[in-house]
Amino acid sequence: MRSGPVRGSGSVHDDLLERRGDYPVLATTTYLANHTLGAMHRRTPERLAEYAALWAERGVVAWETWAPEVERVADLVGSLIGAPAGTTVMRQNVADLLGDLAVSLDWSGPRNRVVTSALEWPGSLHTWSQIGRLGGEAVVVPGEPDGVSFDVQRMVDAIDERTLLVECSHVLFRTSTIVDLAPVVEKAHLVGALVVVDGYQAAGTLDVDVVALGADVYLGGSVKYLSGGPGNGWMHVTADVVDRLEPVSAGWFGQLAPFAFDPEIAYAPGIRRFAGGTPGVPSAYAAEPAYQALADIGMTRVRERSTSLTQPLLEAALERGWTVRSPHDPARRAGHVTIDPGDSQRVHDGLIARGTLVDHRPGVGIRVSPHFYNSLDESLGVLDTMAEVLAER
Numbered sequence: 144m145r146s147g148p149v150r151g152s153g154s155v156h157d158d159l160l161e162r163r164g165d166y167p168v169l170a171t172t173t174y175l176a177n178h179t180l181g182a183m184h185r186r187t188p189e190r191l192a193e194y195a196a197l198w199a200e201r202g203v204v205a206w207e208t209w210a211p212e213v214e215r216v217a218d219l220v221g222s223l224i225g226a227p228a229g230t231t232v233m234r235q236n237v238a239d240l241l242g243d244l245a246v247s248l249d250w251s252g253p254r255n256r257v258v259t260s261a262l263e264w265p266g267s268l269h270t271w272s273q274i275g276r277l278g279g280e281a282v283v284v285p286g287e288p289d290g291v292s293f294d295v296q297r298m299v300d301a302i303d304e305r306t307l308l309v310e311c312s313h314v315l316f317r318t319s320t321i322v323d324l325a326p327v328v329e330k331a332h333l334v335g336a337l338v339v340v341d342g343y344q345a346a347g348t349l350d351v352d353v354v355a356l357g358a359d360v361y362l363g364g365s366v367k368y369l370s371g372g373p374g375n376g377w378m379h380v381t382a383d384v385v386d387r388l389e390p391v392s393a394g395w396f397g398q399l400a401p402f403a404f405d406p407e408i409a410y411a412p413g414i415r416r417f418a419g420g421t422p423g424v425p426s427a428y429a430a431e432p433a434y435q436a437l438a439d440i441g442m443t444r445v446r447e448r449s450t451s452l453t454q455p456l457l458e459a460a461l462e463r464g465w466t467v468r469s470p471h472d473p474a475r476r477a478g479h480v481t482i483d484p485g486d487s488q489r490v491h492d493g494l495i496a497r498g499t500l501v502d503h504r505p506g507v508g509i510r511v512s513p514h515f516y517n518s519l520d521e522s523l524g525v526l527d528t529m530a531e532v533l534a535e536r
Protein backbone atom coordinates (compact mmCIF):
# COMPACT_ATOMS: atom_id res chain seq x y z
CA MET A 144 0.00 0.00 0.00
CA ARG A 145 1.28 3.48 -0.84
CA SER A 146 2.32 5.47 2.16
CA GLY A 147 1.52 9.13 2.73
CA PRO A 148 -1.61 11.09 3.55
CA VAL A 149 -4.97 10.19 2.09
CA ARG A 150 -6.14 13.03 -0.14
CA GLY A 151 -9.51 14.12 -1.50
CA SER A 152 -12.92 13.67 0.03
CA GLY A 153 -13.10 10.69 2.40
CA SER A 154 -13.57 7.18 1.08
CA VAL A 155 -16.02 4.89 2.85
CA HIS A 156 -15.45 1.40 4.24
CA ASP A 157 -11.71 1.84 4.78
CA ASP A 158 -11.88 -1.32 6.92
CA LEU A 159 -11.81 -3.20 3.60
CA LEU A 160 -8.15 -2.22 3.27
CA GLU A 161 -7.49 -4.93 5.87
CA ARG A 162 -8.19 -7.42 3.06
CA ARG A 163 -5.29 -6.18 0.94
CA GLY A 164 -3.10 -9.02 2.14
CA ASP A 165 -5.48 -11.43 0.42
CA TYR A 166 -4.47 -10.09 -3.00
CA PRO A 167 -0.69 -10.57 -3.56
CA VAL A 168 -0.39 -8.28 -6.58
CA LEU A 169 -1.20 -5.27 -4.37
CA ALA A 170 2.13 -5.69 -2.59
CA THR A 171 4.18 -5.04 -5.71
CA THR A 172 2.05 -2.81 -7.95
CA THR A 173 -0.48 -0.01 -7.88
CA TYR A 174 -3.27 -2.18 -9.16
CA LEU A 175 -6.01 -0.22 -10.93
CA ALA A 176 -6.87 -2.63 -13.76
CA ASN A 177 -9.77 -4.42 -12.08
CA HIS A 178 -12.10 -3.72 -15.03
CA THR A 179 -9.91 -6.01 -17.14
CA LEU A 180 -8.27 -8.52 -14.77
CA GLY A 181 -9.24 -8.49 -11.11
CA ALA A 182 -6.47 -9.35 -8.64
CA MET A 183 -5.98 -13.03 -7.79
CA HIS A 184 -7.02 -14.08 -4.27
CA ARG A 185 -4.23 -15.57 -2.16
CA ARG A 186 -6.29 -18.75 -1.56
CA THR A 187 -6.58 -19.53 -5.29
CA PRO A 188 -3.34 -21.60 -5.41
CA GLU A 189 -4.51 -23.52 -2.31
CA ARG A 190 -7.82 -24.36 -3.90
CA LEU A 191 -6.12 -25.41 -7.14
CA ALA A 192 -3.86 -27.66 -5.08
CA GLU A 193 -6.98 -29.14 -3.44
CA TYR A 194 -8.46 -29.86 -6.88
CA ALA A 195 -5.21 -31.49 -8.00
CA ALA A 196 -4.84 -33.54 -4.80
CA LEU A 197 -8.32 -35.01 -5.32
CA TRP A 198 -7.34 -36.07 -8.80
CA ALA A 199 -3.92 -37.37 -7.74
CA GLU A 200 -5.13 -39.28 -4.70
CA ARG A 201 -8.67 -40.35 -5.52
CA GLY A 202 -8.66 -40.62 -9.31
CA VAL A 203 -12.11 -40.99 -10.85
CA VAL A 204 -13.76 -40.80 -7.42
CA ALA A 205 -12.75 -37.10 -7.42
CA TRP A 206 -15.90 -36.42 -9.48
CA GLU A 207 -17.99 -37.02 -6.35
CA THR A 208 -16.46 -33.83 -4.97
CA TRP A 209 -15.76 -31.93 -8.20
CA ALA A 210 -19.27 -32.06 -9.69
CA PRO A 211 -21.15 -30.63 -6.66
CA GLU A 212 -18.38 -28.06 -6.16
CA VAL A 213 -18.87 -26.70 -9.71
CA GLU A 214 -22.61 -26.33 -9.03
CA ARG A 215 -21.96 -24.69 -5.65
CA VAL A 216 -19.56 -22.19 -7.26
CA ALA A 217 -22.16 -21.43 -9.96
CA ASP A 218 -24.70 -20.61 -7.26
CA LEU A 219 -22.10 -18.53 -5.43
CA VAL A 220 -21.40 -16.35 -8.47
CA GLY A 221 -25.15 -16.23 -9.09
CA SER A 222 -25.68 -14.90 -5.57
CA LEU A 223 -23.41 -11.93 -6.40
CA ILE A 224 -25.89 -10.80 -9.06
CA GLY A 225 -28.97 -11.63 -6.99
CA ALA A 226 -29.82 -14.83 -8.90
CA PRO A 227 -31.84 -17.47 -7.05
CA ALA A 228 -29.99 -20.74 -6.41
CA GLY A 229 -30.18 -23.21 -9.29
CA THR A 230 -30.55 -20.57 -12.04
CA THR A 231 -26.88 -19.97 -12.95
CA VAL A 232 -24.58 -22.18 -15.02
CA MET A 233 -20.85 -21.90 -15.68
CA ARG A 234 -19.18 -22.29 -19.06
CA GLN A 235 -15.91 -21.16 -20.61
CA ASN A 236 -16.75 -17.55 -21.56
CA VAL A 237 -19.39 -15.16 -22.91
CA ALA A 238 -18.75 -16.02 -26.57
CA ASP A 239 -19.41 -19.68 -25.84
CA LEU A 240 -22.60 -18.95 -23.88
CA LEU A 241 -23.96 -16.37 -26.31
CA GLY A 242 -23.36 -18.66 -29.29
CA ASP A 243 -25.19 -21.51 -27.61
CA LEU A 244 -27.99 -19.21 -26.59
CA ALA A 245 -28.35 -17.92 -30.16
CA VAL A 246 -28.70 -21.40 -31.62
CA SER A 247 -31.14 -22.43 -28.90
CA LEU A 248 -33.75 -20.17 -30.53
CA ASP A 249 -35.69 -20.55 -33.78
CA TRP A 250 -34.77 -17.72 -36.18
CA SER A 251 -36.60 -19.14 -39.21
CA GLY A 252 -39.97 -17.43 -38.67
CA PRO A 253 -41.10 -13.82 -39.22
CA ARG A 254 -39.85 -12.98 -35.72
CA ASN A 255 -36.19 -13.24 -36.62
CA ARG A 256 -34.42 -10.07 -35.49
CA VAL A 257 -31.82 -9.44 -32.82
CA VAL A 258 -31.64 -5.82 -31.69
CA THR A 259 -28.32 -4.75 -30.21
CA SER A 260 -26.09 -1.68 -30.12
CA ALA A 261 -22.81 -0.71 -31.78
CA LEU A 262 -21.39 -0.07 -28.29
CA GLU A 263 -21.63 -3.74 -27.34
CA TRP A 264 -18.66 -5.96 -26.64
CA PRO A 265 -17.13 -6.71 -30.11
CA GLY A 266 -17.20 -10.47 -29.49
CA SER A 267 -20.98 -10.28 -29.13
CA LEU A 268 -21.31 -8.16 -32.28
CA HIS A 269 -19.29 -10.82 -34.09
CA THR A 270 -21.80 -13.47 -32.99
CA TRP A 271 -24.75 -11.36 -34.15
CA SER A 272 -23.02 -10.62 -37.47
CA GLN A 273 -23.36 -14.34 -38.24
CA ILE A 274 -27.03 -14.68 -37.28
CA GLY A 275 -28.05 -14.68 -40.97
CA ARG A 276 -26.75 -18.26 -41.15
CA LEU A 277 -29.65 -19.26 -38.88
CA GLY A 278 -32.17 -17.12 -40.78
CA GLY A 279 -31.89 -14.18 -38.43
CA GLU A 280 -31.24 -10.48 -39.02
CA ALA A 281 -29.20 -8.15 -36.82
CA VAL A 282 -30.36 -4.60 -36.13
CA VAL A 283 -27.41 -2.67 -34.68
CA VAL A 284 -28.41 0.64 -33.10
CA PRO A 285 -25.59 3.21 -33.48
CA GLY A 286 -23.89 4.65 -30.40
CA GLU A 287 -23.87 8.37 -29.64
CA PRO A 288 -20.95 10.31 -31.17
CA ASP A 289 -19.55 11.26 -27.73
CA GLY A 290 -18.96 7.56 -27.05
CA VAL A 291 -20.28 7.99 -23.51
CA SER A 292 -24.01 8.37 -23.72
CA PHE A 293 -26.34 5.62 -24.73
CA ASP A 294 -29.67 6.68 -26.14
CA VAL A 295 -31.90 3.97 -24.73
CA GLN A 296 -34.84 5.38 -26.66
CA ARG A 297 -33.17 4.50 -29.97
CA MET A 298 -32.93 0.89 -28.84
CA VAL A 299 -36.51 0.91 -27.56
CA ASP A 300 -37.70 2.27 -30.94
CA ALA A 301 -35.84 -0.48 -32.81
CA ILE A 302 -37.71 -3.22 -30.91
CA ASP A 303 -40.93 -4.43 -32.54
CA GLU A 304 -42.95 -7.57 -33.34
CA ARG A 305 -40.12 -8.83 -35.56
CA THR A 306 -37.72 -8.86 -32.60
CA LEU A 307 -36.86 -12.28 -31.21
CA LEU A 308 -34.11 -11.13 -28.89
CA VAL A 309 -32.55 -7.92 -27.55
CA GLU A 310 -28.94 -8.03 -26.39
CA CYS A 311 -27.52 -5.12 -24.43
CA SER A 312 -24.75 -4.50 -21.91
CA HIS A 313 -25.60 -3.44 -18.38
CA VAL A 314 -22.37 -1.38 -18.36
CA LEU A 315 -20.53 -0.21 -21.50
CA PHE A 316 -17.00 -1.55 -21.51
CA ARG A 317 -15.25 1.52 -22.91
CA THR A 318 -16.78 4.22 -20.73
CA SER A 319 -18.31 2.44 -17.72
CA THR A 320 -21.71 3.95 -18.56
CA ILE A 321 -24.58 2.20 -16.76
CA VAL A 322 -27.36 1.57 -19.26
CA ASP A 323 -30.90 2.20 -18.02
CA LEU A 324 -32.30 -1.18 -19.00
CA ALA A 325 -35.82 -0.78 -17.62
CA PRO A 326 -37.39 0.72 -20.80
CA VAL A 327 -35.60 -1.88 -22.94
CA VAL A 328 -36.93 -4.76 -20.84
CA GLU A 329 -40.40 -3.23 -20.80
CA LYS A 330 -40.64 -2.75 -24.58
CA ALA A 331 -39.09 -6.14 -25.36
CA HIS A 332 -41.52 -7.95 -23.11
CA LEU A 333 -44.43 -5.93 -24.45
CA VAL A 334 -43.73 -7.23 -27.97
CA GLY A 335 -42.82 -10.75 -26.81
CA ALA A 336 -39.02 -10.58 -27.27
CA LEU A 337 -36.38 -12.01 -24.94
CA VAL A 338 -33.83 -9.76 -23.24
CA VAL A 339 -30.21 -10.86 -22.84
CA VAL A 340 -28.02 -8.60 -20.71
CA ASP A 341 -24.23 -8.72 -20.80
CA GLY A 342 -23.34 -8.01 -17.20
CA TYR A 343 -19.59 -8.54 -17.49
CA GLN A 344 -18.63 -4.98 -16.51
CA ALA A 345 -21.31 -4.81 -13.81
CA ALA A 346 -20.78 -8.03 -11.86
CA GLY A 347 -18.44 -7.66 -8.91
CA THR A 348 -18.68 -3.86 -8.79
CA LEU A 349 -22.41 -2.98 -8.99
CA ASP A 350 -25.02 -4.28 -6.60
CA VAL A 351 -26.84 -6.17 -9.37
CA ASP A 352 -30.31 -7.55 -8.72
CA VAL A 353 -31.23 -9.70 -11.72
CA VAL A 354 -34.69 -10.36 -10.37
CA ALA A 355 -35.53 -6.65 -10.10
CA LEU A 356 -33.96 -6.02 -13.52
CA GLY A 357 -36.40 -8.48 -15.08
CA ALA A 358 -34.20 -9.55 -18.01
CA ASP A 359 -34.59 -13.15 -19.19
CA VAL A 360 -30.88 -13.85 -19.39
CA TYR A 361 -27.98 -12.19 -17.56
CA LEU A 362 -24.48 -13.39 -18.47
CA GLY A 363 -20.84 -12.50 -18.07
CA GLY A 364 -17.48 -13.80 -17.01
CA SER A 365 -15.13 -13.55 -14.07
CA VAL A 366 -11.84 -12.05 -15.13
CA LYS A 367 -12.83 -8.52 -14.12
CA TYR A 368 -14.19 -7.26 -10.77
CA LEU A 369 -15.21 -10.77 -9.75
CA SER A 370 -11.47 -11.68 -9.67
CA GLY A 371 -12.35 -15.25 -10.60
CA GLY A 372 -9.84 -15.58 -13.44
CA PRO A 373 -10.28 -17.06 -16.93
CA GLY A 374 -12.52 -20.00 -17.80
CA ASN A 375 -15.42 -18.88 -15.60
CA GLY A 376 -18.16 -17.57 -17.84
CA TRP A 377 -21.59 -17.74 -16.19
CA MET A 378 -25.20 -17.31 -17.23
CA HIS A 379 -28.43 -16.86 -15.31
CA VAL A 380 -31.69 -17.62 -17.10
CA THR A 381 -35.08 -17.12 -15.46
CA ALA A 382 -37.04 -20.22 -14.59
CA ASP A 383 -39.92 -18.99 -16.82
CA VAL A 384 -37.78 -18.98 -19.93
CA VAL A 385 -35.07 -21.60 -19.56
CA ASP A 386 -37.15 -24.66 -20.42
CA ARG A 387 -38.19 -23.06 -23.73
CA LEU A 388 -34.56 -22.91 -24.89
CA GLU A 389 -32.92 -25.79 -26.73
CA PRO A 390 -29.12 -25.45 -26.82
CA VAL A 391 -27.21 -27.22 -29.57
CA SER A 392 -23.98 -27.72 -27.57
CA ALA A 393 -26.08 -29.68 -25.12
CA GLY A 394 -23.28 -32.00 -24.14
CA TRP A 395 -23.83 -34.82 -21.73
CA PHE A 396 -23.88 -32.70 -18.58
CA GLY A 397 -26.88 -30.88 -20.07
CA GLN A 398 -28.89 -34.09 -20.33
CA LEU A 399 -31.69 -35.23 -18.07
CA ALA A 400 -29.75 -38.41 -17.26
CA PRO A 401 -26.07 -37.97 -18.25
CA PHE A 402 -25.10 -41.44 -17.06
CA ALA A 403 -27.79 -43.15 -19.16
CA PHE A 404 -25.58 -42.39 -22.21
CA ASP A 405 -28.74 -42.27 -24.29
CA PRO A 406 -28.13 -41.17 -27.91
CA GLU A 407 -31.57 -39.45 -27.93
CA ILE A 408 -31.42 -35.89 -26.66
CA ALA A 409 -33.41 -35.22 -23.47
CA TYR A 410 -32.63 -31.84 -21.94
CA ALA A 411 -32.21 -31.50 -18.20
CA PRO A 412 -34.87 -29.22 -16.75
CA GLY A 413 -33.75 -25.74 -15.75
CA ILE A 414 -30.38 -24.12 -16.21
CA ARG A 415 -28.45 -27.40 -16.26
CA ARG A 416 -29.51 -27.85 -19.91
CA PHE A 417 -26.85 -25.22 -20.69
CA ALA A 418 -24.09 -27.08 -18.84
CA GLY A 419 -22.61 -28.44 -22.09
CA GLY A 420 -19.89 -31.06 -21.91
CA THR A 421 -17.44 -31.81 -19.10
CA PRO A 422 -17.17 -28.68 -16.89
CA GLY A 423 -14.02 -26.63 -16.30
CA VAL A 424 -13.38 -27.90 -12.78
CA PRO A 425 -10.03 -26.19 -12.11
CA SER A 426 -11.42 -22.80 -13.21
CA ALA A 427 -14.27 -23.09 -10.74
CA TYR A 428 -11.88 -24.03 -7.93
CA ALA A 429 -9.66 -21.05 -8.81
CA ALA A 430 -12.55 -18.60 -8.74
CA GLU A 431 -14.20 -19.62 -5.50
CA PRO A 432 -12.09 -17.65 -2.97
CA ALA A 433 -12.59 -14.31 -4.72
CA TYR A 434 -16.33 -14.90 -5.17
CA GLN A 435 -16.58 -15.82 -1.50
CA ALA A 436 -14.73 -12.65 -0.45
CA LEU A 437 -17.22 -10.49 -2.39
CA ALA A 438 -20.13 -12.43 -0.88
CA ASP A 439 -18.70 -11.89 2.61
CA ILE A 440 -18.26 -8.15 2.08
CA GLY A 441 -21.63 -7.74 0.37
CA MET A 442 -22.11 -6.04 -2.99
CA THR A 443 -23.76 -2.96 -1.47
CA ARG A 444 -20.57 -2.16 0.40
CA VAL A 445 -18.39 -2.97 -2.61
CA ARG A 446 -20.39 -0.53 -4.74
CA GLU A 447 -20.32 2.22 -2.08
CA ARG A 448 -16.56 1.83 -1.73
CA SER A 449 -16.04 1.90 -5.50
CA THR A 450 -17.98 5.14 -5.90
CA SER A 451 -16.10 6.75 -3.01
CA LEU A 452 -12.84 6.05 -4.86
CA THR A 453 -13.87 6.82 -8.44
CA GLN A 454 -15.71 10.10 -7.82
CA PRO A 455 -12.71 11.96 -6.30
CA LEU A 456 -10.55 10.49 -9.08
CA LEU A 457 -12.91 11.77 -11.76
CA GLU A 458 -13.21 15.22 -10.18
CA ALA A 459 -9.45 15.55 -9.79
CA ALA A 460 -8.92 14.56 -13.45
CA LEU A 461 -11.41 17.25 -14.53
CA GLU A 462 -9.65 19.80 -12.29
CA ARG A 463 -6.47 19.12 -14.24
CA GLY A 464 -8.37 19.97 -17.42
CA TRP A 465 -8.27 16.41 -18.76
CA THR A 466 -11.07 14.78 -20.72
CA VAL A 467 -13.11 12.18 -18.83
CA ARG A 468 -15.02 9.81 -21.12
CA SER A 469 -17.21 8.28 -18.43
CA PRO A 470 -20.44 9.68 -17.01
CA HIS A 471 -19.70 12.32 -14.37
CA ASP A 472 -22.73 11.35 -12.31
CA PRO A 473 -21.69 8.42 -10.09
CA ALA A 474 -25.21 6.96 -10.33
CA ARG A 475 -24.69 6.52 -14.08
CA ARG A 476 -21.14 5.16 -13.86
CA ALA A 477 -19.91 1.70 -12.84
CA GLY A 478 -16.42 0.68 -11.70
CA HIS A 479 -13.94 2.50 -13.91
CA VAL A 480 -13.19 6.03 -15.05
CA THR A 481 -11.90 6.58 -18.58
CA ILE A 482 -9.43 9.46 -18.58
CA ASP A 483 -7.76 11.04 -21.59
CA PRO A 484 -4.92 13.28 -20.44
CA GLY A 485 -3.72 13.58 -24.07
CA ASP A 486 -1.14 11.30 -25.65
CA SER A 487 -2.94 8.43 -23.92
CA GLN A 488 -1.04 5.52 -25.40
CA ARG A 489 2.33 6.95 -24.30
CA VAL A 490 0.98 7.89 -20.88
CA HIS A 491 -0.43 4.38 -20.49
CA ASP A 492 2.93 2.83 -21.39
CA GLY A 493 4.66 5.13 -18.88
CA LEU A 494 2.24 4.10 -16.14
CA ILE A 495 2.85 0.41 -16.79
CA ALA A 496 6.63 0.98 -16.75
CA ARG A 497 6.21 2.58 -13.29
CA GLY A 498 4.18 -0.33 -11.92
CA THR A 499 0.81 1.42 -12.07
CA LEU A 500 -1.40 -1.08 -13.84
CA VAL A 501 -4.28 0.33 -15.91
CA ASP A 502 -5.23 -0.17 -19.57
CA HIS A 503 -5.84 1.85 -22.70
CA ARG A 504 -8.63 1.69 -25.25
CA PRO A 505 -7.95 3.46 -28.58
CA GLY A 506 -10.06 6.54 -29.15
CA VAL A 507 -11.31 6.79 -25.57
CA GLY A 508 -8.36 6.89 -23.20
CA ILE A 509 -6.97 5.20 -20.10
CA ARG A 510 -9.30 3.09 -17.99
CA VAL A 511 -8.69 3.29 -14.23
CA SER A 512 -10.64 1.06 -11.86
CA PRO A 513 -10.01 1.05 -8.14
CA HIS A 514 -11.64 -1.94 -6.42
CA PHE A 515 -12.65 -2.28 -2.76
CA TYR A 516 -9.05 -3.14 -1.83
CA ASN A 517 -7.54 0.03 -3.27
CA SER A 518 -6.88 3.13 -1.18
CA LEU A 519 -7.97 6.64 -2.10
CA ASP A 520 -4.30 7.55 -2.17
CA GLU A 521 -3.69 4.96 -4.91
CA SER A 522 -6.73 6.18 -6.87
CA LEU A 523 -5.60 9.78 -6.86
CA GLY A 524 -1.91 9.00 -7.16
CA VAL A 525 -2.42 7.66 -10.67
CA LEU A 526 -3.09 11.23 -11.82
CA ASP A 527 0.28 12.43 -10.47
CA THR A 528 1.94 9.57 -12.32
CA MET A 529 0.10 10.49 -15.52
CA ALA A 530 1.28 14.10 -15.14
CA GLU A 531 4.84 12.89 -14.55
CA VAL A 532 4.79 10.85 -17.77
CA LEU A 533 3.22 13.72 -19.72
CA ALA A 534 5.94 16.08 -18.51
CA GLU A 535 8.62 13.77 -19.88
CA ARG A 536 7.99 14.56 -23.52
Ligand SMILES: Cc1ncc(COP(=O)(O)O)c(C=O)c1O
Pocket residue numbers: 235236237238239264266312314315316341343344363364376
Ligand atom coordinates in the same frame (compact mmCIF):
# COMPACT_ATOMS: atom_id res chain seq x y z
C1 LIG B 1 -18.89 -6.30 -21.70
C2 LIG B 1 -17.99 -7.47 -21.99
N1 LIG B 1 -18.51 -8.60 -22.51
C3 LIG B 1 -17.74 -9.67 -22.77
C4 LIG B 1 -16.38 -9.65 -22.53
C5 LIG B 1 -15.53 -10.86 -22.78
O1 LIG B 1 -16.17 -11.90 -23.41
P1 LIG B 1 -15.55 -13.39 -23.40
O2 LIG B 1 -15.93 -13.99 -22.08
O3 LIG B 1 -16.19 -14.06 -24.54
O4 LIG B 1 -14.07 -13.26 -23.53
C6 LIG B 1 -15.80 -8.46 -22.02
C7 LIG B 1 -14.35 -8.33 -21.75
O5 LIG B 1 -13.50 -9.16 -21.81
C8 LIG B 1 -16.63 -7.37 -21.74
O6 LIG B 1 -16.12 -6.23 -21.24
